[in-house]
Amino acid sequence: MSERWPRARVTAAGVAVGAALLLVGAVTGRPDVAVLGAAPVVAGVLDWRRRPGGAVHATLEATGRAAAAGTLTGDVTLTAPPGTAAVLVVVRRHQEVVREVLVDVDGTRELPLVVRTVRTGPQTLADVDAQGIGPGAASMSEAAQPVSRTTLVLPDVGHLDVLPLPPRLRGLTGAHDSRRPGEGGSLRDVHPFAPGDRLRRIDWRVTARRSPRLAELYVRREHALAEAVVVLVVDSRDDVGPDPLTWRGPTVPAASDATSLDIARRAAASLAQAYLSAGDRVGLDDLAAMRRPLPPGGGRRQLDRIRQALAVTAPVGEARGRVRAPQVPSGALVVVFSTFLDDDAADVGVQWRRTGHRVIAVDVLPPLRTAHLKERHRFALRIVRLGRENRLAALADADVEVVTWHESPASQLTQLARRSQRRVGAGAR
Structure with a gap:
């Protein structure tokens, strides 16, 4: 016994x-x-x-990935010996007690666990402690072995309508008008019938007006539909929160605060979903990781790959400097997501622009909280801000378009798209 x-x-x-x-x-x-x-x-x-005998066991299993609202779900399974009056369950996240409940367990009981989070990427679902209580609270079991479960939170996607396009479009399919003649796009011109033209393209009204005796037929020619190639580049070296005191040292950002990398993941996933839904090809690269980038592709599976790759993107040790900017496909639109707290991301953005790519720099630094800072902290932050503003100004001088993600990104992207509607093949969606 x-x-x-x-x-x-x-x-x-x-x-x-x-x-x-x-x-x-x-x-x-x-x-x-x-x-x-x-x-x-x-x-x-x-x-x-009447004291029970035996151990109380607890297990935790994640039942799904993060939903769009940042909800994590799991199941806590409790096993208690006969005679147990109740089990005390304590749920912790980030070393803080979020819920403490007393439940009745008759042998085995399964409890649903729902956790709200604003973070993305790998994180601990919860830490669960359990302890049995005997009849009349006259006895208590030894605390069960704490259990925890790590889950991967995928970034959610936001809705974006009008997006900028690269100066050159590629391919023979897509949702955008190319400069080349073809089918499916807007009207290009009306041209005399030539070998290879289809009879259904004949414009009889123009033919009757220009050649009443039908000496010559005229056909309507359209622009071919093409696709854009977009490369999303995430700078994962920095993962800072809205509190500047957590940028250095052992203090970590609060669990209720979204960090710059969380914002970058959501921004990149939103842009990927918007471009892929229009039939474009999207790739992903990381400035801090010396690994093979995700090549441009299309379709729903490509969005799943991008969200998975974004979720596992995280700072790993000291990032090595790059001698030159990573290579991207010719004519691609490059979108760089960074806090621009140093020169590396800004330098590679300028290099891409000088090689002819259209480059958009997305500022993912969260709004800062400075009310609690001391005078010396404010002075240091002012110096950091001046350097950062100089980098963003240098990007603008180099014809790199800058978007601040926490300030109505949809309207800023729409303005960039309208600005590029000056010639065929470089317009907005």
Whole structure:
């Protein structure tokens, strides 16, 4: 038989007080005092005899990935020996107690776990502790082995309507008008019938007006439909929160704060979804990781690959500097997501622009909280801000378009798209 649970200190103290009252009543001849002490003594003895034996076990399993609203779900399974009155369950996240409940367990019980989070990437779903309580709380089991589960939170996607396009379009399919003649796009011109033209392209009204005797036929020619190639480049070297005091040292950003890398993941996933839904090809690269980039592709599976790659993107040690900017396909639109707290991301953006690519720099630094900063901290932050503003100004001087993600990114992207509608093949969606 399993070893019985140890007695609870509170119950032992109650029995001791009851025994003392019984002794005082017997010595002083006070039956009323003895009666007061008899109840806790009898109850304590009976509960001790009913103490369960055995261990309490807890398991935690994640039931799904993060939803669009940042919800994580899991199942906590509790197993308790016969005679257990209740099980105390404590749920912690980031070393903080978020819920403490007392549940009735008859053998085995499964509890749903729902966690709200603003973070993305790999993270701990929860840390769960469990401890059994015997009848009348007279005994308590040893605390069960704490259990935890790590899950991967994929970035959610936002809705974006009008997006900028690269100066040159590629391919023979897509949703954008190319400069080449073809089918499916807007009207290019009206041209005399030539070998290879289809009869259904004949414009009889123009033919009747220009050649009443039908000496010559005229056909309507359209622009071919083409696709854009977009390369998303994430700078994962920095993962800073809205509190500048957490940028250096052992202090980490609060769990309720979205960091710059969380914003970059969501921004990149939103742009990928918008371009892929229009039939374009999208690739992904990381400035800090010396690994093979995700090549441009299309379709729903490409979006899943991009979200998966974004979720596992994280700072790993000290990033090595790049001698030159990573190579991207010819004529691609390059979108760089960075905090621009140093020169590396800005330098590669300028290099891409000088080689003829259209480059958009997305600033993912979250809005800062500075009310609690001391004077020396404010002075240091001012110096950092001046350097950052100089980099963004240098990008604008180099014809790199800058978008601040926390300031209505949809409207800023729309303005960039309208600005590129000056010639065929470089317009907005």
